[in-house]
Amino acid sequence: MHIELADFYVIKPLSSLGFTHSFFDLHVDTIAFTWLSMVLVFLGIAALRRWYFSQESLAYVAVEYIVSAFASLCNQTIGYLRLDYLYFITTLFVFTAASCLVSLLPYVEEAARDANTTFALSLTSFFYIVYQAVNQEGLLSYLKHYLGPEEMPMFVRICISPLETMGQLSRIISMSFRLFGNVLGGGIVFQVLVSVILLGKEYFLWAVGLGAVAWIVVFGLLGSAKDEGAGRHINTMIKLLFVVTWAQIFFGIFEAVVQSFVISMLSITYLSLTVHHDVKTDEKGIPWS
Amino acid sequence: MELGVFLYYIGVAAMMGLSALGVAFGQGLAGSGALAGSGRQRLSHAPIRKALVLGLLLIESGGIFALLLGLLYALNINWMPTYACGLGVLGAGLGMGIAACVVGVASGLVVGAATRAMGRQPFYANRIQNVMVIAQGLLETPAVLAFVIGIVIRTKLSPTMSVMYGWQLFAGGFTIALCSLGPAVGQAIFARKSCMSLGINPEMHQKVLQFSIVTLALIETPIILGLLLSIMVMIKTISATSVPVAVGSLLGGAVAFGLGTIGAAVGSGKTASGAVIGMVKKPDMYSELFRLAVGIQALIDTAIVYSFIIAITLLFKAV
Numbered sequence: 216m217h218i219e220l221a222d223f224y225v226i227k228p229l230s231s232l233g234f235t236h237s238f239f240d241l242h243v244d245t246i247a248f249t250w251l252s253m254v255l256v257f258l259g260i261a262a263l264r265r266w267y268f269s270q271e272s273l274a275y276v277a278v279e280y281i282v283s284a285f286a287s288l289c290n291q292t293i294g295y296l297r298l299d300y301l302y303f304i305t306t307l308f309v310f311t312a313a314s315c316l317v318s319l320l321p322y323v324e325e326a327a328r329d330a331n332t333t334f335a336l337s338l339t340s341f342f343y344i345v346y347q348a349v350n351q352e353g354l355l356s357y358l359k360h361y362l363g364p365e366e367m368p369m370f371v372r373i374c375i376s377p378l379e380t381m382g383q384l385s386r387i388i389s390m391s392f393r394l395f396g397n398v399l400g401g402g403i404v405f406q407v408l409v410s411v412i413l414l415g416k417e418y419f420l421w422a423v424g425l426g427a428v429a430w431i432v433v434f435g436l437l438g439s440a441k442d443e444g445a446g447r448h449i450n451t452m453i454k455l456l457f458v459v460t461w462a463q464i465f466f467g468i469f470e471a472v473v474q475s476f477v478i479s480m481l482s483i484t485y486l487s488l489t490v491h492h493d494v495k496t497d498e499k500g501i502p503w504s
Numbered sequence: 505m506e507l508g509v510f511l512y513y514i515g516v517a518a519m520m521g522l523s524a525l526g527v528a529f530g531q532g533l534a535g536s537g538a539l540a541g542s543g544r545q546r547l548s549h550a551p552i553r554k555a556l557v558l559g560l561l562l563i564e565s566g567g568i569f570a571l572l573l574g575l576l577y578a579l580n581i582n583w584m585p586t587y588a589c590g591l592g593v594l595g596a597g598l599g600m601g602i603a604a605c606v607v608g609v610a611s612g613l614v615v616g617a618a619t620r621a622m623g624r625q626p627f628y629a630n631r632i633q634n635v636m637v638i639a640q641g642l643l644e645t646p647a648v649l650a651f652v653i654g655i656v657i658r659t660k661l662s663p664t665m666s667v668m669y670g671w672q673l674f675a676g677g678f679t680i681a682l683c684s685l686g687p688a689v690g691q692a693i694f695a696r697k698s699c700m701s702l703g704i705n706p707e708m709h710q711k712v713l714q715f716s717i718v719t720l721a722l723i724e725t726p727i728i729l730g731l732l733l734s735i736m737v738m739i740k741t742i743s744a745t746s747v748p749v750a751v752g753s754l755l756g757g758a759v760a761f762g763l764g765t766i767g768a769a770v771g772s773g774k775t776a777s778g779a780v781i782g783m784v785k786k787p788d789m790y791s792e793l794f795r796l797a798v799g800i801q802a803l804i805d806t807a808i809v810y811s812f813i814i815a816i817t818l819l820f821k822a823v
Contacts, residue, residue: 291711294791364803365623381813382806389725389731396731401647403655407572473641484718484798 223329247379248326251314281305288480291488300486303343311336315398315471321421327398330391337391339481348489360489386485394478401470506557511590516577523570526605530612537616537665541623551629552619555636559615562640565574566604566611566647568820573600573654583663584591595677596657603650603684610692611640619694621703628706632816634649635713639695642720646684649731653680656738668744668751671780675754676738682762690723690769697777705784709776712780715794722801726765729812733761757815762812763802772801 223242227235266274287306290296314326348357359365362372363379417422538556542549577593585593618636622629657673698716704707737754744750779797783790 284813287710288714289715291790292794363543364799365778375665378806378809381809382802385805385812389728392728392732393721396649396728397645397653400645400652403652404569405653407576469641473638474716476718477642480714480718484794487795488799488802 242329242331243473244324245326245329245332248317248323249332251312251318251323252310252326253449254468255317256309256313260322289483292480293490294485300347300483304483307336307340308475309392311475312471313477316468317401319467325398325402327394330395333391333395333398334387335476336394339389340390340478340485341387342484344482344489347486351490357489390478394474397470397474401467405467469486506556506739508585508587508590509648511587512577512585512593513592515593515595515691516574517696518594519570519601520574523567523604523608524784525672527563527567530608530610530615531560533612534559534563534615534626538619541621544620544623545626548623548626551626553621554645555614555622556617557635558633558713559611559618559640562637563608563611563615564643564715565644566607566723568603569647569651570600573651573658576655576658582662585725586665586670588665588667589663590679591667591670592657592665592673594662595656597677597709599650599677599680600647600654602681603646603688606685606688607643610695611643613692614639614695615649616700618699620721621699622701622778625808628702628709631706631709632699633714634700635636635709636699638713639691639698639716639720642717642724643695645724646680646727650680650684650726652731653677653734655776656735660738663770664696666743668747670752671747672738672754675758676734677716678819679734679737679758679762680727680730683727683733683757683765685729685762686766686769687724690754690771691720693773694695694719694723694776694780695772697782700708701780701784701811703823704781705787708790711783711787711790715776715780715783715797718798719772719780719801720803723769723772723776725771725805726761726808729759729808730761730765733757733812733815735807736745736816736819740822742804744822748823753818757818760818761811761815763818764812764814765808768804768807770810771804775800775804784814 224244224417225240226243227240229239261273264276266272267278269275281307282301286296286301289301293300311327314332316327317323318328321473327336345357346362361376361383362378363375366371367375532558543554549669555821573596577596580766614636618632623634625632653676657677660669660673695716698712698719702712715752757783779793782793
């Protein structure tokens, strides 16, 4: 069994110029998987656009559900709905989920298994919050957030400002490593389980496909033979294979969706702590402009 | 040499024994809550049975991780373990065992509270079950990360490793063991209260679910930083002239961070439990209580940052 924490295919494009530090490395497979997940997201969006024709279509229901769920999330957490917040957290959620779920394909690993990807996501979230706060209330009053709670006297606030700054900056690290640790842990558990059951992830996924085909054949075409003699044992074996494999895939999906929800939810929570709340809105929660 | 074999076996035994203890105890707590809930309300029997089976399976996963890791250690070695190797396995055993133990008990408390709440509100059993399953999924993080550390220690074992490196592996496992205590306890305190609050006002299910996800993710910050610290301890190259000095600084970092985060996690869990009870009693105060609770938790989290700074400083003292 070969499991490494970091076995990326690394190239050093700037090594001839003297930049040989690991900061200048390119992880080729991470980049490829990131672009693959982006392509998959765009294909999914194109498919949804294609089938978004009537109120009965599945695409309509799915888009409606996701958008209204995130809109109500934004509305409840911040107190009002602004469309750019909605675009940001939905994008963060969809990209993170895609970069975790891309590992269900054979010969592909999670893009979020590289700490660089998750660090980039959390930096994006942090600078988006800074941008919004500075845009709304100016640089000086944004920097007052680093002085601690407003209720305290100024002397105390100046004293605790280094700690507060450290706390704000540690959010970036904890957010990125939360995603990284969970994805890495889930991936390694999956690899070990699979190596106990079968030979490797790729064979495992082929076995899932074969199991699905066998399931359809046995229950669709040979449905009458399933209760007699050997047919019953075959039936039990296929059921077992099916349940075990799909349980693993289901838990991978569950983990990915929950963790991407956590990262987008934490972003919107930190955003709600930073931007101001006394905004007049209409009855749908959209602010007056 | 014999001491190494002794430590190796003790490590594997601790891994399985501690995790089985916690998992079985947690399943007992879950069962007691389910029976109390069913006894309260005849209608709630069928949904409680469904939720109990799901909850028991999810509690069991900590035990399954320990079983897989124990099999990897017990079967997959074909050379005589040295003293250093035994120390590394003892660290992995403590890490996996303690993490799975506390996670099992915490998960069992959550299932017990959720099934009791179902006894009060049988018509909202599915919604309570959603909160329960997601809370259990987030609660499992310490066990998963301890499993990762166990796998890393397994790949680093070799017959020729030095005693100092064995102590480093031990410190890595010990760090993750101590760091898992606080988050599991704090998450259990909060997730219990959030399931109980749904028994009071199940209409708030969606908002309680959102608040639970954010809070559980915030409470588990120490275990994430603990993973970072543990990996840093294990990949550092130490050419120690005096082994006890270096080992003291490594284990001191583990103790500083592990014990320093217990209070922060428990306090965070207590704060959020107060907030969730307030939310279900006054639903229109949701946004205000949410922001206040997250702000207080951000202040509590500074204790974690201090402990982390001290742990990193001690780690750099080991040369």
